[in-house]
Amino acid sequence: MRLKFLLRPGWLGLIALVAVFTTLCFTLLAPWQFSRSDEAQARNNAISESFHTPPRPLGEVLPAGRAPDERTEWAQVLLRGQYLPEGETLGWQRTVLGEPAFEVLTPFRLTDGTTVLVNRGFIRPVNGTQAPAYDAPPSGEVTLTARVRTDENDSKQRPLFEHDGHRWAYAVNSGTISQGTGIALQPGYFALNEGQPGVLGALPLPRLESGPYFSYALQWIAFGIMAVIAIGYLIYSELRPGARPAWRDAEAGSEEGAKSEPQPRRKKMSVAEAIAEDERREREEAERREAADAEPSSKT
Template structure:
């Protein structure tokens, strides 16, 4: 199998090995991990609907970041809105339409400041905002879903239509833009709560195609190895003269020993015809 030492075969072997390695040790495991994450998100959404609200302090310590295990849990918070720290999260898509979410700090009775997602307002084709209702004054008790921070955005905060706006629902980012520091995470209000505008709906359950994608990568890796074996075997047979003539190149007039028909001696009939029509 000296042909395997040829530069072309060495390159092909390295490419197939690298692709198979990526399929089995990088791409498929990553998709399996994504599948587990999505299953966890779906389970959290199911719990959010089925579990009654509890005071936020029972799930999240004051000033601490909420853990993944409490994401989407229904919580209640009592306190006073601080509209001077209000910030909008822009460039959101809700039910297929462009929108901005309204984030307003709320100071609880224990002195902690919690960020509250009061819902969303739709923007027009040019991104202009409608009037945003102010939150109610005085002490209120609100219920909503405990959400995790989305992470700091790559773009800085802006001021548009007279509103401070950021690109991520992140408590630290919103707090820096609004000038009021809040605890990590935020509470997304349920419909009918004090101060809610239009409640952000729960996302639909993720269909989670990642599991099938993972198996597809495993199959692709196996196909690459199988193709390499097939072509290596084909080359080996050709190198040792074991490869028969392709069927599409065979001709019924070929001799039984494989001699091509036009290499055989002409028959007497063929010679007479050639003489008659001047072909010889």
């Protein structure tokens, strides 16, 4: 049976490795990158569409306190109510425009009695981890234009904490802030647009680009195909009539070299010794030529 060699431990291990790697490429790694590409494209479409759609009342976009999702995120909404500064919380260790920042999160009670979380924008830290003085939100009833955002997730589920006279959150999550402040908040949060009452540094929108995810997905597919082709070629090399794979020749050569007697290493000569050796050879060569020239004359 010509394929019997595939039952050797080395071949079985190689086949198993290629099978696992190829399966991961096709079922996990490539689909993961495709999904990230789809998410980026959906985000870009939602942001682009929001520029051409006028802001709508919150109840039309998220009726009955429904949580935001990929279909409603980035939509512009109108909020009518008043700020609740007693529940204000700062977002810890954020990055805005490539630099450290804090985000100011303030509950906002709507005219219908429900309360949402408004992201008033960012401020730059001072002395490393201290919040600077910043403007308080306006009092009284105001109308805001903001973008819908989904809650962030903190994998460690860390609660709010106190630092430097402020309340802090590790993630912008309405549930966590609701628990820490005792104020019932609707799911999600709302990022203020530029020029709105109470806005600080308005958060910039993400760049409308799909990123490298699609090309990464194609690369993982290519890697999986290349692995299958590579092991197929190795098997073909074993099965060719009269063919001996190069890797076997190299292996055999190394074994023969190991078994053969080691050759004595030639002594390295100095420059003077090398010159003397050349002169000796020249003299011997000249003597042989003289002897060869002398033989015909002696015969005559």
